[in-house]
Amino acid sequence: MQCYLIFISFPCHLTMLTKVCEKFFKMCTFVHQILIPRYNMSNIKRLRKGLNIKLKGKADYILEQADMAKSYAIKPTDFPGLTPKLKVKEGHTVKAGTSLFFDKYKPEVQFCSPVSGKVVAIRRGERRRILEVIVEADGANTYEEFTKADPASLSADQIKESLLSAGLWPCFIQRPYGVIANPSEQPDNIFISGFDTNPLAPDYDFILSGQTKTLQTGIDALAKLTKGKVYLGLPAEGASKSFQGLKNVEVNTFAGPHPAGNVGIQIHHTKPINKGDLVWTITPQEILYIGRLFETGRFDLSKIVALTGSEVQQPKYYKTIGGANIETIVKNKTKQEGKERIISGNVLTGTKIEEDNFLGFYSSQVTVIPEGDEYEFMGWALLGFDKFSASKTFFGSLFPKKEYTLNANLHGGKRAFVLTEQYEKLLPMDILPVFLLKAILANDIDKMEQLGIYEVIEEDLALCEYACTSKIEVQDILRQGINTMIKELS
Numbered sequence: 001m002q003c004y005l006i007f008i009s010f011p012c013h014l015t016m017l018t019k020v021c022e023k024f025f026k027m028c029t030f031v032h033q034i035l036i037p038r039y040n041m042s043n044i045k046r047l048r049k050g051l052n053i054k055l056k057g058k059a060d061y062i063l064e065q066a067d068m069a070k071s072y073a074i075k076p077t078d079f080p081g082l083t084p085k086l087k088v089k090e091g092h093t094v095k096a097g098t099s100l101f102f103d104k105y106k107p108e109v110q111f112c113s114p115v116s117g118k119v120v121a122i123r124r125g126e127r128r129r130i131l132e133v134i135v136e137a138d139g140a141n142t143y144e145e146f147t148k149a150d151p152a153s154l155s156a157d158q159i160k161e162s163l164l165s166a167g168l169w170p171c172f173i174q175r176p177y178g179v180i181a182n183p184s185e186q187p188d189n190i191f192i193s194g195f196d197t198n199p200l201a202p203d204y205d206f207i208l209s210g211q212t213k214t215l216q217t218g219i220d221a222l223a224k225l226t227k228g229k230v231y232l233g234l235p236a237e238g239a240s241k242s243f244q245g246l247k248n249v250e251v252n253t254f255a256g257p258h259p260a261g262n263v264g265i266q267i268h269h270t271k272p273i274n275k276g277d278l279v280w281t282i283t284p285q286e287i288l289y290i291g292r293l294f295e296t297g298r299f300d301l302s303k304i305v306a307l308t309g310s311e312v313q314q315p316k317y318y319k320t321i322g323g324a325n326i327e328t329i330v331k332n333k334t335k336q337e338g339k340e341r342i343i344s345g346n347v348l349t350g351t352k353i354e355e356d357n358f359l360g361f362y363s364s365q366v367t368v369i370p371e372g373d374e375y376e377f378m379g380w381a382l383l384g385f386d387k388f389s390a391s392k393t394f395f396g397s398l399f400p401k402k403e404y405t406l407n408a409n410l411h412g413g414k415r416a417f418v419l420t421e422q423y424e425k426l427l428p429m430d431i432l433p434v435f436l437l438k439a440i441l442a443n444d445i446d447k448m449e450q451l452g453i454y455e456v457i458e459e460d461l462a463l464c465e466y467a468c469t470s471k472i473e474v475q476d477i478l479r480q481g482i483n484t485m486i487k488e489l490s
Contacts, residue, residue: 044236045269047256049428051390051463053199055347056403057368059306061206062316066305068139069324072114073132073358074100079170080479081179081486084111084130092119097144097166097299100133108183112167114301114323116142132358148297151221156186159221163290166299170361171286175267175279177482178457187280189228189271194243194284195235197261198346202306202364204284206317208242211288216246218291222282223248233266256428264460268429273454285364305329305359309368310405311340324359326366331355334368341408343367348462349475372407390467391422415470423464431455433464437474440481445488448481457482 076084083104088094094113103109113119113135121134147162154162163169164183172181181187194204208215222230229250234240236255243251252270254260263281267273285303292300301322308315311334318329326342334340343350344360347367351360359366387394388404423433431452439447458475465474 043251044253044255045266046236047254047260047265047269047428049425050197050257050259051426051467052197052257053347053388053406053466054401054403055199055369056310056405057308057312057315058200059202059308059315059317061203062314063206063304064316064318066318066320066324067328068137069320069328071120071134071136071325071358072117072321072323073134073325074111074113074323075132075358075360076101076111076130078361079111079180081177081483086122086130086133088119088133090119090122093117094119094135095142095144096301097146099167100135101130103180106180106183108164109169109180110164110167111170112144112299114299114321116140134358143298143300146293146297146299149294151217151224151294154221154224156224159224162293163221166293168286168289168293168299171282171289172280173282175264175273175281175457176277176454177486179486181280185278187226187228187278190222190226190230190280190282191233191263191267191270192230192249192282192284192287193233193261193263193266194240195233195238195261196364197258198348198365199258200306200308200315200365200367201261201346202304202308202317205238205240205242207304207364208284208288211291212242212246214288214291214295215242215284216291217294218287218289219246219248221290221294222287226280231266231270233261233263233270235261259428259460259463262459264456265428268455272430275449275454277454283362283364286362303364305363306365307333307368308365309340309343311335311368311370320359322359322361326353326357326359327355329359329366330368336370339371340368341371343369347406348466349459370405370407372409376409390426391469410471412471414472417470417472420469422467422469423461426463426467427461429455429460433461433474436481437472437477440477440484443484445485448485453478453481453485 076082084101085104086101087099095116096113098113099110100113101111115135115137117136117138120136123132125131146166151159160183169183170180174181219230230248232249232251234243234251234253236253254266259265267279289301303322304317304319306317307329313333313335330342342353342355344353344363344366345351346365350367388406419434427433436451436453439451458478461474461478
């Protein structure tokens with residue numbers, strides 16, 4: 001009341017206050033209507049849960065051309081749920097793009113040779129399961145010729161037919177289940193993650209540098225295959241020059257620790273998958289395969305691979321061809337040959353291979369770490385200044401920016417699978433991972449559905465497996481549950 005009387009007595013003060021308020025409201029309107037949309041803050045999804053594992057051996061921004069490998073292979077084991085049927089025999093001559101085998105239950109899905117040459121071996125495992133179809137390169141690298149056209153001028157069916165005949169359909173992974181997409185179905189949306197937060201992951205900006213036109217051609221093809229949108233996930237911080245100005249995509253930005261770069265996490269925070277939903281995912285390098293197909297009419301699996309890890313003398317990037325024998329990338333480039341573990345992929349989800357084995361179809365990274373098979377006396381009782389711990393057990397946690405040399409030692413055996421809330425701290429999804437895994441072990445399909453099995457595949461829970469004090473093989477259990485769902489609901 002006192003203030004009111006003062007302003008009545010001095011009307012000039014009231015006039016000044018009115019002007020100040022008007023300026024304040026104008027400023028608020030400017031911030032709301034101009035600044036916020038300009039910086040697209042509403043699209044940034046900030047994830048608090050997760051963990052960045054800082055390993056030594058990140059690849060320097062140096063690109064070299066790897067030597068032409070003597071042999072290349074396509075491995076059916078790279079494709080979950082695949083039952084291959086051979087189209088070639090040992091001794092057959094093939095070109096780059098010649099079909100080697102197809103999916104028994106979806107015969108239109110072909111798997112083609114990455115190079116021209118001769119089929120020299122078909123390696124089999126237990127019960128004659130096909131493990132590898134190996135092609136000895138002839139050095140000429142002649143190609144099968146496929147449709148060369150602008151995707152914008154083609155129908156969805158024409159694009160699909162081109163991708164199927166050229167052997168590029170395995171690039172599409174469907175959710176739920178994380179298996180090769182069914183060509184007879186149309187996805188609700190297609191998702192791309194434009195960055196990778198896995199340990200020592202390659203930088204997509206560096207890999208895609210100078211290839212934006214081909215990337216756009218591939219995205220134009222993707223846009224024709226979905227009845228919804230093509231979503232692209234980018235980091236909130238850091239450059240994304242190769243993705244700037246792309247058309248036919250809707251961009252969402254993410255901030256937070258690993259697994260923020262996983263496409264499954266991005267799907268969960270953009271359009272969560274429910275029962276009956278269907279989405280496809282694809283990586284940027286595989287989009288380049290598709291772009292090259294329509295620009296050149298060739299099945300070209302040229303890719304850039306990061307050689308990383310603490311046991312690599314000089315971590316860097318190499319240009320090679322998918323399925324190459326990794327001897328051309330790894331040999332004489334490690335610190336202690338014979339005492340390290342070579343991984344096709346990253347340390348969380350990659351596959352252990354030998355030096356004379358082959359690069360996985362989806363791998364953009366080769367990691368080399370110590371095997372860790374030596375005995376460490378009282379390792380658990382030491383202060384651990386040089387040890388990394390997800391639970392901050394060791395003194396190494398006092399140095400958050402420090403990089404570590406970690407090995408493949410499990411440091412213990414399996415224990416009781418109990419509730420510790422470890423998993424929930426590492427998984428930025430609204431699901432209960434421990435209860436989901438126990439439902440899988442109990443073979444309870446209804447509980448699996450209710451607890452979110454449609455939303456996750458192995459890579460989404462890989463961090464949980466790394467940090468698990470019970471040493472539970474989380475990824476194997478999850479794939480077991482997914483296989484059960486496919487079998488029961490097909």
